[in-house]
Amino acid sequence: xxxxxxxxxxxGKFKLSVTSNAMVRPTDAVLLAFSGGPAxxxxxQFIHEMQSKAIQSWEASNSQALPVFSLGVAFVDERSxxxxxxxxxxxxxxxxxxxxxxxxxxxxxxxxxxxxLEEVFSSGSDDKAARLKEVVGVISDExxxxxxxxxxxxxxxxxxxxxxxxxxxxxxxxxxxxxxxVLSATVKGQGYALPADVQYVDTRWEVPVVLPLHDCLAxxxxxxxxxxxxxTQQLLDRPCSGINGLVSSFVSRLREENxxxxxxxxxxxxxxxxxxxxxxxxxGYHDFLPSRLRPKFQNIDANECTFSEILCLICGSPFSESxxxxxxxxxxxxxxxxxxYTAHCCQSCHFQILPAATDMYGHFFSLLPKFWTxxxxxxxASHSSLRDQIADYLLDEDDGN
Amino acid sequence: xxxxxxDGARLPPPRAGSRLCVRCGERxxxxxxxxxxxxxxxxxxxxxxxxEIHQTIVQNSLFKAGERVAIGASGGKDSTVLAxxxxxxxxxxxxxxxxxxxxxxxxxxxxxxxxxxxVKRNEIQYGLPLKIVSYKDLYGWTMDDIVKAIGLKNNCTxxxxxxxxxxxxxxxxxxxxxxxxxxxxxDIAETVLLNILRGDIARLSRCTFITTGxxxxxxxxxxxKYTYEKEIVIYPVYEISYIFIFxxxxxxxxxxxxxxxxxxSENARMSLESKYSSLGSVxxxxxxxxxxxxxxxxxxxxxxxxxxxMPEQGTCERCGYISSQKLCKACVLLDGLNRGLPKLGxxxxxxxxxxxxxxxxxxxxxxxxxxxxxxKHGNFDF
Numbered sequence: 124x125x126x127x128x129x130x131x132x133x134x135g136k137f138k139l140s141v142t143s144n145a146m147v148r149p150t151d152a153v154l155l156a157f158s159g160g161p162a163x164x165x166x167x168q169f170i171h172e173m174q175s176k177a178i179q180s181w182e183a184s185n186s187q188a189l190p191v192f193s194l195g196v197a198f199v200d201e202r203s204x205x206x207x208x209x210x211x212x213x214x215x216x217x218x219x220x221x222x223x224x225x226x227x228x229x230x231x232x233x234x235x236x237x238x239x240l241e242e243v244f245s246s247g248s249d250d251k252a253a254r255l256k257e258v259v260g261v262i263s264d265e266x267x268x269x270x271x272x273x274x275x276x277x278x279x280x281x282x283x284x285x286x287x288x289x290x291x292x293x294x295x296x297x298x299x300x301x302x303x304x305v306l307s308a309t310v311k312g313q314g315y316a317l318p319a320d321v322q323y324v325d326t327r328w329e330v331p332v333v334l335p336l337h338d339c340l341a342x343x344x345x346x347x348x349x350x351x352x353x354x355t356q357q358l359l360d361r362p363c364s365g366i367n368g369l370v371s372s373f374v375s376r377l378r379e380e381n382x383x384x385x386x387x388x389x390x391x392x393x394x395x396x397x398x399x400x401x402x403x404x405x406x407g408y409h410d411f412l413p414s415r416l417r418p419k420f421q422n423i424d425a426n427e428c429t430f431s432e433i434l435c436l437i438c439g440s441p442f443s444e445s446x447x448x449x450x451x452x453x454x455x456x457x458x459x460x461x462x463x464y465t466a467h468c469c470q471s472c473h474f475q476i477l478p479a480a481t482d483m484y485g486h487f488f489s490l491l492p493k494f495w496t497x498x499x500x501x502x503x504a505s506h507s508s509l510r511d512q513i514a515d516y517l518l519d520e521d522d523g524n
Numbered sequence: 525x526x527x528x529x530x531d532g533a534r535l536p537p538p539r540a541g542s543r544l545c546v547r548c549g550e551r552x553x554x555x556x557x558x559x560x561x562x563x564x565x566x567x568x569x570x571x572x573x574x575x576e577i578h579q580t581i582v583q584n585s586l587f588k589a590g591e592r593v594a595i596g597a598s599g600g601k602d603s604t605v606l607a608x609x610x611x612x613x614x615x616x617x618x619x620x621x622x623x624x625x626x627x628x629x630x631x632x633x634x635x636x637x638x639x640x641x642x643v644k645r646n647e648i649q650y651g652l653p654l655k656i657v658s659y660k661d662l663y664g665w666t667m668d669d670i671v672k673a674i675g676l677k678n679n680c681t682x683x684x685x686x687x688x689x690x691x692x693x694x695x696x697x698x699x700x701x702x703x704x705x706x707x708x709x710x711d712i713a714e715t716v717l718l719n720i721l722r723g724d725i726a727r728l729s730r731c732t733f734i735t736t737g738x739x740x741x742x743x744x745x746x747x748x749k750y751t752y753e754k755e756i757v758i759y760p761v762y763e764i765s766y767i768f769i770f771x772x773x774x775x776x777x778x779x780x781x782x783x784x785x786x787x788x789s790e791n792a793r794m795s796l797e798s799k800y801s802s803l804g805s806v807x808x809x810x811x812x813x814x815x816x817x818x819x820x821x822x823x824x825x826x827x828x829x830x831x832x833x834m835p836e837q838g839t840c841e842r843c844g845y846i847s848s849q850k851l852c853k854a855c856v857l858l859d860g861l862n863r864g865l866p867k868l869g870x871x872x873x874x875x876x877x878x879x880x881x882x883x884x885x886x887x888x889x890x891x892x893x894x895x896x897x898x899x900k901h902g903n904f905d906f
Binding site: 266305306308311313314315317318365366384390395397443470471474 | 724
């Protein structure tokens with residue numbers, strides 16, 4: 124395969140993911156998460172090209188009925204939690220590189236947002252960085268710490284998206300990353316929740332998350348960056364440890380032996396049952412689609428009956444049946460809020476993120492951003508008020524006699 | 525969730541300079557338990573080890589009183605410990621089971637002899653009757669005969685296919701109600717990962733079942749489903765051999781070649797399993813003892829999408845075992861042998877690939893018997 128065909132092949136996969144899953148509508152504002160790595164760099168290039176073509180079509184069109192989606196780029200600054208002391212000027216240089224890369228992409232104005240992890244702790248805290256360090260420091264398990272930081276990264280992106288009125292968040296997660304996640308989640312006991320994270324679309328969040336490079340391998344993306352001389356940075360390429368690191372090195376060895384193994388893992392996971400939030404189902408969502416695609420989505424919408432999953436307080440994974448049972452039992456006999464918070468954590472987070480000593484729970488939850496625990500408070504309040512209403516309608520036993 | 529699976533949920537707070545067992549607080553701690561990393565004494569280890577298996581048996585209703593249960597006995601450590609523990613629990617908790625050891629003799633000169641000698645010793649030590657069924661009994665051919673007929677190149681296909689069914693046929697021959705095998709938690713976790721790596725969604729959906737073939741004539745059970753392989757290794761060092769300090773020393777610095785550690789033929793290990801067994805080092809490298817149980821829990825919680833097309837399972841019209849074809853693979857191969865056409869069933873690449881794939885399956889279900897199987901004594905006439 125020549126360079127041009129290879130590039131067209133990858134772009135075709137990207138475009139097919141976007142169109143066949145209705146990832147981006149003309150009215151959308153898309154925020155691309157950019158780390159500087161090969162995958163997000165390719166995602167930036169490809170989504171920019173789609174935008175360029177849309178702009179050209181829009182300008183050439185007489186009707187100008189539909190707008191073109193807008194695009195922004197977000198970089199998450201994780202200096203606060205990087206244990207190895209990284210010079211500040213290196214981060215600053217990286218940020219300048221990102222700005223120049225983005226400004227070089229035209230047509231279409233694109234804003235660059237630099238988000239810090241500690242901004243997630245904005246409400247009610249003066250020293251956010253110190254608080255972030257403390258909460259991460261409480262987590263003793265390496266894998267748990269890694270997963271917690273990933274969660275914070277997503278929350279940081281959500282915050283930027285909400286504040287700047289973006290309607291979609293696009294990640295550069297590719298097939299190789301998803302394959303690693305499949306094995307990691309299996310090893311962590313998250314088999315029930317695993318399908319939630321391996322689909323093209325995830326609407327659990329306020330701003331839905333889409334993965335357009337879902338079917339592209341990391342190897343292919345690396346190669347494309349070399350061919351096209353796309354500049355990448357290894358700034359955040361630090362070796363992750365624990366289960367995630369072990370699985371990552373394992374998958375690397377599998378790839379060396381059989382390059383299609385990652386796709387096999389991905390295909391296996393895609394045969395598991397996705398959740399209702401793994402596709403867009405809001406009324407009228409598909410109205411702007413080309414008419415030939417609309418019937419497919421409309422049929423899906425009609426058939427699906429949506430029910431709300433209980434999600435883990437920390438990692439957002441759907442609860443399995445046994446976790447739901449445990450939660451219901453705790454609700455009945457919960458004495459303190461801490462017990463409710465604890466019961467709203469999945470078993471994996473319970474083991475690897477919550478402190479080992481139970482008397483540390485209160486301290487840990489007090490460090491978390493308020494809006495995390497506020498969800499549980501709100502759910503708990505509505506639950507108890509519902510119980511009060513039921514009690515009002517019950518007849519006293521004495522009246523019956 | 526079984527109590528065995530939740531045992532690893534929370535490590536006890538570490539005690540500074542603790543030398544006593546964290547369970548009884550009386551005796552000196554003798555080992556760090558692989559499943560939970562607790563420091564416990566050997567008496568508590570026996571109790572915990574056996575009680576967890578008992579809880580697994582009770583909570584999953586593996587047996588009923590009066591059942592005749594065949595223990596698949598290979599002479600390896602898993603089946604040896606299984607035979608002992610099951611015999612003990614049967615006695616202590618009055619399961620009311622009629623237990624016997626069932627071994628398969630492939631008829632490979634020099635290979636199975638030592639293993640069968642171990643099983644015979646177990647028969648004497650544990651007071652369990654031993655039944656050995658050979659390929660000759662079940663199929664009319666020993667592996668040595670098959671090698672003469674077909675040569676060295678393809679005989680593994682025969683052995684694997686025949687071995688998969690041999691336990692079921694042997695158990696039926698001896699009128700067992702159930703078969704138990706020594707598959708442990710590490711085996712099951714490894715199978716979950718292998719099925720993900722191979723893209724085998726059908727096996728992924730059932731490889732965590734503690735009982736398979738429940739609809740068939742002889743269900744197959746895995747009482748060690750939540751028992752760690754390391755603990756199965758440690759258990760006989762303490763329980764069955766009494767010079768435990770000496771043997772523990774030997775275990776640390778060399779592979780013990782005694783009664784309970786007969787090496788299994790390397791050829792018996794499937795290549796894919798050998799290559800990828802390094803992932804079994806998850807709990808070694810990361811000091812995450814519950815990884816094995818977590819993998820099993822994931823396997824139990826996977827929900828297959830209803831849009832996924834699952835292969836249909838039928839039965840062989842000749843012998844009644846599970847098969848997706850009219851005749852099962854064993855009958856096809858056997859037919860070839862009996863007709864003097866041993867390469868029948870190995871001819872096409874597709875059939876060869878399928879046989880190789882089937883060979884990796886660890887447990888096999890059997891469904892309704894044909895009347896000829898039920899009524900017969902002695903050799904089957906195929």
